[in-house]
Amino acid sequence: MNNLPKNTVAVRVNGSLMDLRKDTPENAEAVTFDDPEGREVYRHSTSHIMAHAVSDLFPGAKLAIGPATNDGFYYDFDINHPFTPEDLQKIEKRMAQIIKAANPFKRKEISRQEAIRLFEEKEEIYKVELLKEIEDNPVTIYEEGGFVDFCRGPHLPHTGKVKAFKLLSIAGAYWRGNEKNKMLQRIYGTAFADKESLREYLNFLEEVKRRDHRRIGKELDLFSINDETGAGLVLWHPKGALIRRIIEDFWRTEHENAEYQILYTPHMAKLDLWKRSGHWNFYRENMYSPIKVEEQDFEVKPMNCPFHIMIYKSQMRSYRDLPIRYCELGTVYRFERSGVLHGLLRVRGFTQDDAHIFCRPEQIQDEILKVLDFTLFILKTFGFKEYDIYLSTRPEKYVGDLKHWEAATNALKSSLENKELPYQEDPGEGVFYGPKIDIKVKDSLGRAWQCSTIQVDFNLPEQFDIRYQGDDGARHRPIMIHRALMGSLERFFGMLIEHHAGAFPVWLSPVQVRIMTIAERHEQYAKDIRGALKSRGIRVDSDTDNEKIGYKVRAAALQKIPYLLTVGDKEMDGQTVNVRRRGGENLGEMTLEAFAWMIDKDIAERC
Numbered sequence: 001m002n003n004l005p006k007n008t009v010a011v012r013v014n015g016s017l018m019d020l021r022k023d024t025p026e027n028a029e030a031v032t033f034d035d036p037e038g039r040e041v042y043r044h045s046t047s048h049i050m051a052h053a054v055s056d057l058f059p060g061a062k063l064a065i066g067p068a069t070n071d072g073f074y075y076d077f078d079i080n081h082p083f084t085p086e087d088l089q090k091i092e093k094r095m096a097q098i099i100k101a102a103n104p105f106k107r108k109e110i111s112r113q114e115a116i117r118l119f120e121e122k123e124e125i126y127k128v129e130l131l132k133e134i135e136d137n138p139v140t141i142y143e144e145g146g147f148v149d150f151c152r153g154p155h156l157p158h159t160g161k162v163k164a165f166k167l168l169s170i171a172g173a174y175w176r177g178n179e180k181n182k183m184l185q186r187i188y189g190t191a192f193a194d195k196e197s198l199r200e201y202l203n204f205l206e207e208v209k210r211r212d213h214r215r216i217g218k219e220l221d222l223f224s225i226n227d228e229t230g231a232g233l234v235l236w237h238p239k240g241a242l243i244r245r246i247i248e249d250f251w252r253t254e255h256e257n258a259e260y261q262i263l264y265t266p267h268m269a270k271l272d273l274w275k276r277s278g279h280w281n282f283y284r285e286n287m288y289s290p291i292k293v294e295e296q297d298f299e300v301k302p303m304n305c306p307f308h309i310m311i312y313k314s315q316m317r318s319y320r321d322l323p324i325r326y327c328e329l330g331t332v333y334r335f336e337r338s339g340v341l342h343g344l345l346r347v348r349g350f351t352q353d354d355a356h357i358f359c360r361p362e363q364i365q366d367e368i369l370k371v372l373d374f375t376l377f378i379l380k381t382f383g384f385k386e387y388d389i390y391l392s393t394r395p396e397k398y399v400g401d402l403k404h405w406e407a408a409t410n411a412l413k414s415s416l417e418n419k420e421l422p423y424q425e426d427p428g429e430g431v432f433y434g435p436k437i438d439i440k441v442k443d444s445l446g447r448a449w450q451c452s453t454i455q456v457d458f459n460l461p462e463q464f465d466i467r468y469q470g471d472d473g474a475r476h477r478p479i480m481i482h483r484a485l486m487g488s489l490e491r492f493f494g495m496l497i498e499h500h501a502g503a504f505p506v507w508l509s510p511v512q513v514r515i516m517t518i519a520e521r522h523e524q525y526a527k528d529i530r531g532a533l534k535s536r537g538i539r540v541d542s543d544t545d546n547e548k549i550g551y552k553v554r555a556a557a558l559q560k561i562p563y564l565l566t567v568g569d570k571e572m573d574g575q576t577v578n579v580r581r582r583g584g585e586n587l588g589e590m591t592l593e594a595f596a597w598m599i600d601k602d603i604a605e606r607c
Contacts, residue, residue, distance in 0.1 A: 106143045390440070576589045
């Protein structure tokens with residue numbers, strides 16, 4: 001065997017990933033935990049160890065699947081006993097014993113029929129179901145310490161290679177993700193190459209919990225979602241609605257400055273419109289059942305594009321009119337299974353900051369460049385300065401001419417290169433009508449969120465037969481660009497909450513200033529200050545309760561208010577305010593005019 005590093009978890013031979021064995025070929029390349037494939041091998045092996053531990057502790061538990069994930073692993077079990085946090089501790093203890101034993105992972109190839117018989121004898125119904133569906137023959141099984149599992153591998157050389165792991169949570173999961181199947185129990189875990197990395201990751205998870213937009217949304221009274229109204233449908237509370245209005249006002253102003261025309265369109269349309277656009281054929285699984293209205297089928301809209309096309313088509317356009325840039329904060333409805341709904345990040349009704357640009361072929365490059373600039377400006381304004389960019393190309397199911405697809409893809413690619421924006425190609429991830437640029441923003445924890453998208457579409461102009469009259473007097477087909485800068489207001493708001501941990505920049509904070517009185521005699525002075533600040537458009541409230549100032553400061557801190565003004569005898573006599581900034585920084589005493597100038601500057605600079 002090669003003199004491979006001690007931290008080798010698998011090897012790559014002629015491009016293929018293989019187990020690390022004594023007879024590993026001399027040309028084998030080491031794969032370690034630092035490699036994405038190495039992490040997958042490491043964590044997938046740990047999931048097998050967890051399944052071994054569960055089988056030992058809970059005889060009769062049926063095993064389903066146990067893959068590695070981006071950050072760890074999980075395994076699904078069919079067991080009558082509901083897992084508890086105490087059970088996780090027992091499973092961890094048994095896993096530690098299996099790891100200490102350093103059991104070799106032994107790979108064996110057997111015929112598919114032999115594997116079916118083996119797992120039928122073990123009454124592993126889910127393994128049998130999977131085996132009966134695959135065409136592989138022979139198949140591979142792995143054994144360690146008497147525990148056998150069906151898996152393609154590769155795996156670690158032995159269980160002792162696992163140095164640090166932690167079981168994290170328990171959840172329900174339908175077998176094969178189908179709600180008609182049995183609900184299984186899923187145990188999530190993670191594993192790292194050393195204890196320090198595991199500790200850092202667990203600290204990261206604690207910070208993620210602290211920033212969870214669902215918890216903060218409730219604490220700050222921003223929004224709610226409840227079963228009585230309907231899962232995946234957001235109720236915006238006054239403070240959340242105020243922030244949304246500020247975002248919308250900013251959005252409208254900037255779009256008008258960029259020469260977009262703002263539209264409003266219905267929430268539903270005749271089903272025939274969605275059939276013509278192609279959504280009914282390519283997107284039906286995400287659409288709701290049609291509604292019968294006077295013997296005609298109507299459909300709540302999953303997209304805004306057909307409406308914008310119909311507005312374009314309402315009259316003949318001249319080449320002089322183009323580009324035409326339509327935009328809309330359009331609320332759409334998409335069917336999402338209950339198991340994937342997640343606060344504001346995955347909902348059933350949401351408002352897209354949507355736009356469609358109709359342009360001549362020679363204008364397409366310039367329009368994409370403008371959209372890229374506009375997108376990055378919007379993201380930066382809200383505090384997102386890091387992002388990953390992906391160029392998504394033609395999927396398996398698509399419509400339109402291949403020549404058009406190639407031209408659209410090249411236009412997007414050359415625009416990115418013109419702006420010197422680094423990007424990765426994402427093969428096959430375009431939408432059915434065209435290729436696209438996806439921008440995933442990174443938040444303050446380094447997590448990537450799908451946000452902005454720019455899509456070139458040759459198909460819908462053809463489907464709806466839209467045209468413009470050229471300078472030659474003939475009628476020509478325009479190009480259509482779909483784009484969203486924030487994606488959806490709901491998801492973007494959830495991202496903002498977690499990015500800022502609820503401590504919104506001053507310009508977005510629903511309450512920008514709170515005035516706190518020392519005693520009852522200071523109430524009128526506080527009222528005068530409040531009126532003066534409100535007259536300047538500053539959002540301000542006051543706390544005049546008969547409580548100690550320390551209590552009032554703590555209460556305001558929980559509401560993450562940017563500025564706290566304390567007024568007592570000294571301030572009232574000197575016609576000043578004592579200013580404290582969010583986070584505890586005491587700026588001291590200053591005149592109201594000086595404070596107002598300071599906060600006006602924050603708002604103007606969108607700090």
